[in-house]
Amino acid sequence: MRHLNVTKIVAIALIALAAMLAFYAWTLARRPVASTPTPKALAAQTAYPIVVATHVLPAGVAIANDDVRVVMLPVRPSGAFADPSLLARRVPLSDIGANVPVVEAQLSSGFAEQVAPGERAVAIRVDEASAVGNRVRPGNFVDVFFTLKRDAVGVGPNAEVARSQTRLLLSRVRVLAFGGTASGAGNPSQFGALARTAVLAVPTADVDRLALADSAGHVLLALRNPRDEDAIEPAARTAPSGTLQASARSADAKANTASMQAAAGISLSELAGGLGSAPAVAVARRHFGRTDAGPGIEVIRAGHAQMLSD
Template sequence: MINITKIVAALLVLLAIALGGYAWMLGRQAPQKTAATAAPASDQSKSQQTLTHPVVVAAKPLPAGLAIPADALRVERLAVNPAGAFQEVTAAAGRVPVLDLSEGTPVMENQLVSGLALRVGEGERAVAIKADEVMGVGNKIQPGDFVDVFITLKSDGKDVDRSQARLLLSRKRVLAFGSASVDGLPSKTADKQQQQQQAQRTEAARTAVLAVPVDDVNRLTIGDSTGRLMLALRNPNDMGEPDPKLFADLPTALQPVSVRPGEPRRPPLEGLDRAQAGLTAADLVTGGKAVAGRPALVEARSVSAGARTTQPNATRGGLQVEVIRGDRSETMSY
């Protein structure tokens, strides 16, 4: 009995020693483990503090309204990444800011010109004209289509034979029709895009925006105000256009200054110069044909058929009488 008690006591002592040794080992491993786990956390917080993003900023002051050259931009690493910022210089070069940007300012999308203006080519202007279902091919015209612009000019009841219809402008690109525009953002799914197009078609279009060369803007604006315009939808692969060599140029409302003796002959007016010179409605109607120094349409409307007007004769001792009947004019001397 005594031996058994001794054996049990020895076993308990050994167990206590073993538990003590195990506790000592756990005590040594815990600080090391804590230090090991604390090190990555500190490294992670340090990396979060030093995390940067590439952002395009202005390398020098950028004035509003002028295209940004590539050497006026640089990439800096910033702690913040602003919404709409650029990461590459090539993405922002050539764009036009809408406000002055100082040096070091991040260049962002909402600070640059956007919308329909970017769809207008060099030398073109976006011009809006009145539209309805008939002139818009039953509202089947969509942005991006190409159309021919025809004009119908109706005279009064006495001169019905002077009414005319002809091609005014050929193969002009449609930038917008009604609420639909080429600068609209594409939908994420085809179904949404179809629904959007369907909603736009059901809404009656009141305007059509065309991309027109600047020297043809006068034709379009005068035609829209004096006659009725019709848009004829055409296949985009049809590149045919009328030959300008077959028709004489219309005279301009403003005449260029006379060329001085010895100066070289000036080339014909083009582009902005021709747009500045303008166009009269009478010349658009008559093709520039004049009667007695004035447009034939003005004479026909201002003087009734058979009326007589007297003018001093250029030669000494005589008078001239101009007899106008409809669109015909005859000058008689007496």
């Protein structure tokens, strides 16, 4: 009898537990289930700012500010831009369609972008002695000197080079590459190793002069401090001997004397102390403190002095 009572109690307890579990399951079933976003839903909610062309961008024409705009796209193409200012003055290599994202691969880049308008990249031959012991680095500024030997074959009044001479050809020229290393690239420990050429950013008007000096004479690079802005004016590079002009870039005119004298040059007979022949080029000396006509340039040729006003 007692055994039956225990069995009834256990059965009632199990029934009560089952009822509780059923109620709990029913409660869970009525709760709203939070939906897990699918990958496609996540992709649809993500957008990226991408620069696209407002119209067809023709190849070879620099991009202006109103040629591009920013739109939100669900994908980010490789090499795309988010800031339109990064595309200012960049040049497309091929036509870019309207509303098409502008990417890096479509634009001119690399070495040509380092050449400023009005300049040309020109390579000249160098060796360890003519390139400051191979210590020239891309980005440096150099002065270009050249030496011409007397024309031994055509000695006389018809000789193309009557006297051996050296003078400053170009001043404050930027180095774009040295040897196999361009600006912003390469291992610093390998700079100058076996360098045979230097690439300079040369004003277009001076390319022919540098090419002639490199082919007919010996070119020397003189390394200079980048903060030194003393330089001869472009007009002085092509002016006849005796008409050298001071640079206006330096506040102190005295700082230009060295560059003007270097541009005037020196002949081998002058260096040897010869007195019997006129110098190959005029030697200019700048005078200061004059009260009658202001600063001027005294030009000495064959022992005769002539004062030129600025």
